[in-house]
Amino acid sequence: MWSRLRFWGAVWIIVSGVAAAGAHPKPNFVFLFADDLGYGDLASYGHPTIRTPNLDRMAAEGMRFTQFYSAANVCTPSRAALLTGRLPIRSGLTRVLFPYSKGGIPDSEVTIAELLKGAGYATACIGKWHLGHLPEYLPTRHGFDRYFGLPYSNDMTTAHNPRAARYNPPPLPLMRGERIIEEEPDQRYLTRRYTEEAVKFIREAVRRRRPFFLYLPYTMPHVPLFASERFRGKSPRGLYGDAVEEIDWSVGEILRALKETGVEENTLVMFSSDNGPWLTKELDGGSAGLLREGKATTWEGGHREPLIAYWPGHVPAGVTTQAFGTMMDVLPTFAALAGVKLPEDLALDGADLSGVLLRNEPGREPLFFYYFREEVWAVRRGPWKLHVKTREPASGKPEAAVRNPPLLYHLGHDPGEQYNVAAGHPDMVEELRALITKHVEETKPGEPQR
């Protein structure tokens, strides 16, 4: 087991050194994370009927990514990868956790919150956790000073999902710290309550002159959909739009709190989503825009997400970047910006994006492995993507199908994965297939967390 004490000590020494060298004040970080929002669901990514004026402004005054990937196509592994900078296969968090699960984020994992807390940051997780609901897995045991929210998905209750009866879940818990403070909270008010907690956290941290890390994983727009009275029945997009528009309102409140407390120019704000849209929910699910398929698939619609980065005076305004990035880049990026040195023995799967963010650099060559649970079903290198296994639930083909010969797409020319060009590029097919084999050989799976 990894020694925390030794690690915190090392971090402090490095951080003190950076501070002594007269570096910038440590920036604050806010990571806003929607649930099941698709690549095509924001106005700034082309959605015609969902109104997101605050996110539009973030995009207009910040940077918008078009090649940003979630490490996974479902909740739990996506969040594990975000917070650890590592592939879910390494932590064993490869599947969605349920109220009956015994597993969760292992203590051996280092989270963004732990790294930043060790560097003096105030840290809060406000929203949906989904990395284990038993005490040892809660946010407060993994680097967060504060936690308020649901420990897992909002459909894991018979109150809103009759099919959940098969595993006889307890009433949906709303937690503060490590305590259940309400059962079956009124879901209409979750976005608003998360927002109020988040604003309070920001104000307190600023008052105490602490740099802060706010991780705000919204419960919405995951089915079942809810919105408060102010938003319900208002969006031209229907209830799904109501839920997204309330999130947009929340984003506006967060930005306003940053401005009012005077830390806007010292805070990097990012907005993204954990995985693609739940298309089989039809109009209750979102849209991947021109990308193929959605949640729980290894098509682009399952993994590619909006990412908007906003930091006035630091991240250039009005820029769309095609730089490749993944959710696993967030940890090394925040560490670099905060001047936190990473433990040397940490096997990260992400890379520092600060050159892209601060200097609009083109970034690195895309290399990405698309996992379905514990298996690699596809790989992208540069513009080329190879599928060796697929499923297409939105087209009525939910079963896993081995693709032999594999499917090859050029994601630059054909971002919608419409034209399989494997026959014309046999060498590329073999190279990419070999990449998968090598990756699987080299990647040590962690203890499965179920």
Place this chain on the structure above:
Amino acid sequence: MWSRLRFWGAVWIIVSGVAAAGAHPKPNFVFLFADDLGYGDLASYGHPTIRTPNLDRMAAEGMRFTQFYSAANVCTPSRAALLTGRLPIRSGLTRVLFPYSKGGIPDSEVTIAELLKGAGYATACIGKWHLGHLPEYLPTRHGFDRYFGLPYSNDMTTAHNPRAARYNPPPLPLMRGERIIEEEPDQRYLTRRYTEEAVKFIREAVRRRRPFFLYLPYTMPHVPLFASERFRGKSPRGLYGDAVEEIDWSVGEILRALKETGVEENTLVMFSSDNGPWLTKELDGGSAGLLREGKATTWEGGHREPLIAYWPGHVPAGVTTQAFGTMMDVLPTFAALAGVKLPEDLALDGADLSGVLLRNEPGREPLFFYYFREEVWAVRRGPWKLHVKTREPASGKPEAAVRNPPLLYHLGHDPGEQYNVAAGHPDMVEELRALITKHVEETKPGEPQR
């Protein structure tokens, strides 16, 4: 036949009156018009691999529409509607004109260029005309002081389209004024040459202290695709992306010319496209994003287009609007902004959008008739759209199919037209069907132009 002399006289009197009343100086107008570019083809509308930094900046500093319609789903009628503010059925320009066509824009039509020229504007059409190539139909006979470009589509030549042999076309003409100055011009340089001509026109008009109207209908990205050396092979999206990225470069040059000549804050610039993407051309065609189908269909992908409006200090920055608008609104909008009174007997199908543009007003209730050639195949009122006839070339169903019962979609909830809800809304089906009947009865078709 409509009396021009009397009309110009009337316009002058009104304009003089406005000028005398001490109104703002007359704004310049620049209308940039891509060919076959889809709703999903710009970075600012979600395309992941086409780089359009200049259009992104226009969007970030201007207004982006998500409910803007071309009056037609193919070239000729779309352009006729734009320039006249009227449905193509009225002018008889309901079909694509060919090199063998004898028809064109009737003299009885009043174009934007005629209106503005009558108000003292310098006017230029630089690019693809496609409203008749015989002398009496050319831009110079319909209000444009200057013309440089192709009289019709770039595939109407056997040099780049063997299928054109069936009508034995002449070599593709490049015209200046009413003269053919080149045959089969090198299409790689059309975007660049249009741009140079446009910049020259702007500089001259400003030097002469004339308000101006520049209409720049690009030849690209209509198949066959071309780009100059500087862009060819550069876009991650392939040749289609090269062509669009060169148009984006062109947009940047136009904006730069406006800035350098000091008229940026007195010029309304709009960018749009004539109709949806030519999906049957596969990777040589564009993308409608999450909208269904494309060119030559009455699905949303055929008619809905990007529209970016840019006018620093007048059009609010970074705004996405869901206000409804059509290409036929451009004429009344420009007339209103220029203080030009419209002839009273002119039956317009568009409305003044200046409240949306200048004050971000929500606009009017959508009401739109989707024509396929001379027939109304669909209607939209509010969020509801009814199809009575369809074709789906991108899905291998190019034949026209009568839809009885009709298909009903809610474009707010379901912008991708995926879920037919006709069965649940029989009254709406009947109301919309009756709207079509009434519209057809009331709309007098013009002499067919073929």
